[in-house]
Amino acid sequence: MNRVLQLILMAIITATPAIAMAKTPDEPSSFSARRGENLWHMQFTVSGQQRSCASCHTADPRQAGKHVRTGKAIQAMAPSVNPDRFTDQSKINKWFKRNCKWTMGRVCTYQEKGDVLEYLKSL
Amino acid sequence: MKTLIFSTAALTLVGILGFGIQGAWSDSDHMKRLSTGVAPVTNPLYQEECGSCHLAYSPGLLPAASWQGIMSGLDDHFGDNAELDSDVLQQLSNYLASNSAEMSAYRRSQAIMGSLRNSRTPPLRITELPYFVHEHREIPKRIIELPEVGSLSQCNACHRYAEQGSFSEEDIWIKGIGHWDD
DSSP, X not given: OHHHHHHHHHHHHHHHHHHHHHSOOOOGGGOOHHHHXXXXXXXXXXXXXEEOTHHXXXXXXXXXXXXXXXXXXXXXXXXXXXXXXXXXXXXXXXHHHHHHHHXXXXXXXXXXXXXXXXXXXXX | OHHHHHHHHHHHHHHHHHHHHHHHHHHHHHHHHHHHSOOOOOOHHHHHHHHTTSOOOOGGGSXXXXXXXXXXXXXXXXXXXXXXOHHHHHHHHHHHHHTSGGXXXXXXXXXXXXXXXXOSSOOSSGGGSHHHHHHTTTOOHHHHTSTTTOSTTOGGGTBTTGGGTOOOXXXXXXXXXXXXXX
C-alpha cells in the first residue's frame, strides 16, 4: 500500500513543473501598447503590395475604416469607441489569423497579438 | 346610433380594402422579384461570414461548381485571406450548394445557367458570367471608374436593392449620378 502511495506522490511531483510550464503566460505587463502601436503602422510588402493594419483600419483605430478592395465600411477597432470589439474569442482568433496573413504574409506571434490588443485597449 | 354603425362599417370596409391592397402589393413585389431578381440571402451565418468584407452575394448568382471552387480556395480569395473554421466552411458550403443558381426558380438565376450552357468550367467570378457580361456591356468605363462604384463587383453601387435580390432596371440608381437607363 505504502509503495502505491509513494508512486502516486512521485508521479504528482514529477508532473507539477510540466503543468506550470504549460500554463499560458498571462501577466499583462508582458505586453506593450507602444510596441503594438509600432506594429499597427509597420509596412509589409506582400505580393508586391505595401500593406499595414492601417490599410483598412486607418492610422487611427478610433476611426471607422474601409476594406481596401471592396470599400465596405469597417467599424472602429478601439473598444473605447466601439465596445463590441474583443468580446468574442472566436472572432478575435478568426480575424487575427486572416488579417495577419494578408498584412504580413504570416500568422502573428502571441506577443504581437497581445501588443496590438494592448494598444487598442489603451486608446 | 345608425350613423355610428354606418361609420364603423365604413371604417371596417376601408380597413379590409387597405389590407387587401397592401397584400396585393407585397405579392406583386414578390412576383416582380421572381421575374427580375435572384433569391435574397436568408442565412445569418453567411451574412456574417461573407458579408463583413463585401456584399453577401446571393447563392443564386453562381452555379454550385463555382461556389465549390471558391470555398476550396478561401486562403487566397481573389487576393484576400478569407479562411474559415472547418465546421463553418462545411455549413456555408452546404448552404451555397443547396441554393446555387441551378437550384433556383428566380429568372436571373435561370438566365445565368442558360448563359453557361456551352461552358465546360463556369467562372469563379460573377462578373465573368456570360449573362453578366452581356447585361453590363453598355456601361461606359467612366461610370465603372467613379469612386462611388470602383468595379462591377459592387452590385449595390448601382442596384439599390441588390441586397434584397432585386436587379430590376428601373431600380438602378448610381451614387453621384442618379437613375440610369441604357
